Amino acid sequence: MLLRVIGIGPGSPRQITLEAVDAIGATDVFFLLDKGSRTSELTALREKFLTEYGAPGHRVVAIADPPRDRRPDDYEAEVRRWHAARVDAVRAAVSEHLRPGETGGFLVWGDPALYDSTLRILDQLAARDDVSVEVEVIAGVTSASALTAAHGIVAHGIGEPILTTTGRRLSATPAGADANQIVMLDSDLAFRETAAPDDLVYWGAYLGTEHEILVSGRVADVTAEIEEKRARARERLGWIMDIYLLQKAR
Template identity: 75%
Template sequence: MTAVTLRVIGIGPGGPRQITLEAVDAIAETDVFLILDKGERTAELTAARRQMLDAHAAPGHAVVAVADPPRDRNPADYEAEVRRWHAARVDAIDAALVEHLPDGGNAAILVWGDPALYDSTLRITDALAARRGDLTVEVIPGVTSVSALTAAHGIVAHGIGEPMFTTTGRRLSDTPAGADLNQFVMLDSSLAFRETAAPDDLVHWGAYVGTEHQILVSGRVGDVTDEIVARRAEARERLGWIMDVYLLQKRR
């Protein structure tokens, strides 16, 4: 049985200078790069990945576009739909490895931010490794959107000795009592803080953090919510996609 190494490489939230030296080395040592292609709406994200490869990959590397299986964004059973979607992704990536590395070798998937934080790639590679006895998975961490956000705003994420809580927009209303001092919120298409935050709470919001499209808004929830809603909608309409994150803090 031929051996295949599959690297999952965190490339940061999008800025070309936010990729780590470890990631640069891993890219230079990889032969085949798998890009999950979501079509025209994320063409700019695919182009950004290709630019990173042009800058850091070895001559002769191959880029393989793997069509991302369709996903129901508003399913009756959210977790069941995600499991079905993940299984379809495992099948697609497995087929690509069989086709492009029939004699073994190494491949990589480039992941926005860090692979451990609200990304499904490692669940998929775990399932793939369980299926294939010839597969070794290597993980290279990346700069997170959370750290890029606080750096862009020039702020500390918490008060002295305070905890931080990371969640999604879907789960923001479920934050346990006492854990809402400093909340990082990701994957929030509805800006759920509008329903959970008090007017005097602080929100530090950023979209496309670290890229040429970066947008930052910070202030009292009661003062800046309308601006965030408007700028988010305008940017998404103009670019066709959006990546945003925010830190919600209780007023001390």
């Protein structure tokens, strides 16, 4: 069976690529991991893409996302357990709803290669003896590129490297690798503990959507503003997707 993993960008209906539009139109059944009412707006946006670009007669199958401990004692072990549960759920849904000769698809926010588990789940599915899976990947606009575009900036100085990391691992950035850091999945705004007052932060939430929020400046000057706007937005919408670029003062 052929399963497509389609990157659909960070959320703007105008940031989905033509390649993704073609892939959506060539797919018969779409499997959506349902995370409940907390992300209902995100689910509605994915369904809008399918309504606009899906082929006539395409079908949508919602898969209840298995529960996950967000603050486990052993983070990697919990993620492995969660992924295994997802594999079981995806296997059951695909077996029940994908007919012989049909193509299945998964819509992924941003790009499938960057902090998304879909490809890992399908790799585990393909490794099982009772299923034959071919995976096709469609690249998407990343939230990192949407962030720098929204702020109108280059992410690094001339010839400098960029480190992409998570809030959980920000404090572990090696010395000399912290000139330019793109930080994702940071529910605690970890830069408050790692950055110097004169470092620069370029923060964005809901990039490319009607809810987009941007803040930039010296860490000492804008941290409180980011905290306030982030908390208010999360309370108002019930969810948040944000990212930031942290640069050492030069």
